Amino acid sequence: MPQINEESARRGHTVTLLDRRTLNITGAEDVLSFDENSVIIRTALGLMTVDGEGLRIVKLNADAASTQQQNNVGPGGVIIEGKIGGVFYTDDDSEPKKAGMFGRRK
Numbered sequence: 704m705p706q707i708n709e710e711s712a713r714r715g716h717t718v719t720l721l722d723r724r725t726l727n728i729t730g731a732e733d734v735l736s737f738d739e740n741s742v743i744i745r746t747a748l749g750l751m752t753v754d755g756e757g758l759r760i761v762k763l764n765a766d767a768a769s770t771q772q773q774n775n776v777g778p779g780g781v782i783i784e785g786k787i788g789g790v791f792y793t794d795d796d797s798e799p800k801k802a803g804m805f806g807r808r809k
Contacts, residue, residue, distance in 0.1 A: 758787075
């Protein structure tokens with residue numbers, strides 16, 4: 704299990720998927736990489752990989768310490784648009800596993 708520090712736990716982490724087209728994430732600590740098929744984000748709960756097609760980051764608030772919302776994105780917020788195929792977590796910095804919260808990747 705990942706070590707979750709007290710500050711990260713207070714910030715929280717949410718994932719909201721709308722119509723498999725818009726993914727709103729809070730509690731992001733860093734966007735590690737992205738292209739049109741994959742976005743890898745470090746969160747307080749481990750690495751999150753978003754798979755899909757035509758993915759793009761439309762809003763990003765990288766200042767996790769900020770209390771002011773910018774463009775409807777809270778602190779540590781990321782909004783991704785495109786055809787969302789899956790969201791997967793790993794507990795460390797290794798390559799994301801093949802299974803996740805929405806099923807198995809093919």
